[in-house]
Amino acid sequence: MKKLLEVKDLHISFHTFAGEVQAIRGVDFDLNEGETLAIVGESGSGKSVTTKSIMRLLPPGNSEIKAGNILFNGKDLTKASEKEMQKVRGQDISMIFQDPMTSLNPTMTIGKQIMEPLLKHQKLSKQEAKERAIKLLDLVGIPKPEIRLKQYPHQFSGGMRQRVVIAIALACAPKVLIADEPTTALDVTIQGQILDLMKDLQKQIETSIIFITHDLGVVANVADRVAVMYGGKIVEIGTVDEIFYNPQHPYTWGLISSMPSLDSTEEELYVIPGTPPDLLNPPKGDAFAQRNPYAMMIDLEEEPPMFKVSDTHFAATWLLHPNSPKVEPPTAVKERMAKFHAKQADSLKGGE
Structure with a gap:
C-alpha cells in the first residue's frame, strides 16, 4: 500500500x-x-495542531514548526511557500472543521x-461549476x-450545514481529507x-481520511488505524x-474505560484522574506518569521509547519493557473489549 502522507519527528511550538508552549x-x-x-485524545493533546500544520493553517505570528517534515507525495510541505500551499489546499488536501456555521460564509x-474551489482549482466555467455543485449536494x-444551491447557510439545519461543508471539501476530489471532530456539534x-x-x-x-476525535466510540466505526x-x-x-482488542498504554x-455504554449499570462514568501536562x-x-496508577520510578525519570507490539502496533510505555512487572488492563477495559468483540461479530453476521 502506497504512503500518501508521512509526518516525521514533528515539533511545533507557540510563542x-x-x-x-511545546504543543x-x-x-x-x-x-x-x-x-x-483516526487521531484520538483529550482536548489539548495536540490533535488539531498536528493536522492544521499539514494544511499550514497555524497562526503565522506566534507558531513555529521547529523541526520535522511533512511529506505529501514526496514533497515537504514544511518548506513550501504560501503560494504553493494555496494550490495544495482544497485541491490535494481538504479539511472539514468542527463547527459548520463558522466554516460557511453567511453572506454567500x-x-x-x-x-469557489471548482472555479479556482479546476478552472471550470461557471455553468460547469454549477452543475458540479448540484451533483455534490446530491452526493452528500x-x-x-x-433549489438549495440558491439558499444561505442560515436556511439549513446543523446536520445539513455539515453536509454542505463536506461537499465543499470534496469539490476537487482531494487525495487527503482531514475531518476535525466533524460530528461533535451534532446530535447523536x-x-x-x-x-x-x-x-x-x-x-x-x-480519498484518504484523517479523522480527529476525542470519542473512541466513533473510531470503532470509521477507522482502519x-x-x-x-x-x-x-x-x-x-x-x-x-x-480495541489489545490496548497497551495506560492512557x-x-x-476506553471512560467510553459511555448504553447497557452500563454503573452510576458514575470512569474519569481519568488529574489533568493533562503543562x-x-x-x-x-x-x-502521563502523574496520572498513571501503574507508573514506576523510571516513568518519572525517562521518557519511554516506542515499543513494538506487532508489525503495525506500537506503544510508548515502560510496561512493555521485558523487565517491567506484568500488568493487566483494568476490568472496565476488558468488559468494553468484550463488548466491542461481540458487536463486531454481530455486524459480521448481519452482513452475511
Whole structure:
C-alpha cells in the first residue's frame, strides 16, 4: 500500500507572553492511500495542531514548526511557500472543521461557496461549476439540490450545514481529507448519518481520511488505524482491532474505560484522574506518569521509547519493557473489549 502522507519527528511550538508552549513534541505517523486514520485524545493533546500544520493553517505570528517534515507525495510541505500551499489546499488536501456555521460564509449562497474551489482549482466555467455543485449536494444527501444551491447557510439545519461543508471539501476530489471532530456539534442521530456518509463517500471518491476525535466510540466505526495522542506525542498506534482488542498504554486504557455504554449499570462514568501536562514546562520522563496508577520510578525519570507490539502496533510505555512487572488492563477495559468483540461479530453476521 502506497504512503500518501508521512509526518516525521514533528515539533511545533507557540510563542506566548507566558513563554514557549511545546504543543507538538516529536510526532511520527503516515497515511496510506484509501485509508482512514483516526487521531484520538483529550482536548489539548495536540490533535488539531498536528493536522492544521499539514494544511499550514497555524497562526503565522506566534507558531513555529521547529523541526520535522511533512511529506505529501514526496514533497515537504514544511518548506513550501504560501503560494504553493494555496494550490495544495482544497485541491490535494481538504479539511472539514468542527463547527459548520463558522466554516460557511453567511453572506454567500451555498452554491457560490461550493463553486469557489471548482472555479479556482479546476478552472471550470461557471455553468460547469454549477452543475458540479448540484451533483455534490446530491452526493452528500441534500434533497432538491437545484433549489438549495440558491439558499444561505442560515436556511439549513446543523446536520445539513455539515453536509454542505463536506461537499465543499470534496469539490476537487482531494487525495487527503482531514475531518476535525466533524460530528461533535451534532446530535447523536445526525452524527451517525454523517459518519455513514463519510464512509460511503470515501469508497466513491477513493480519498484518504484523517479523522480527529476525542470519542473512541466513533473510531470503532470509521477507522482502519488509530493513533492515540497525549501531551503533544503519539503514545500508541495500531489497527483499530489492535487498539480495541489489545490496548497497551495506560492512557488508552483510560480512554476506553471512560467510553459511555448504553447497557452500563454503573452510576458514575470512569474519569481519568488529574489533568493533562503543562506544555510550557513539559514534565521529565513520561508525560502521563502523574496520572498513571501503574507508573514506576523510571516513568518519572525517562521518557519511554516506542515499543513494538506487532508489525503495525506500537506503544510508548515502560510496561512493555521485558523487565517491567506484568500488568493487566483494568476490568472496565476488558468488559468494553468484550463488548466491542461481540458487536463486531454481530455486524459480521448481519452482513452475511
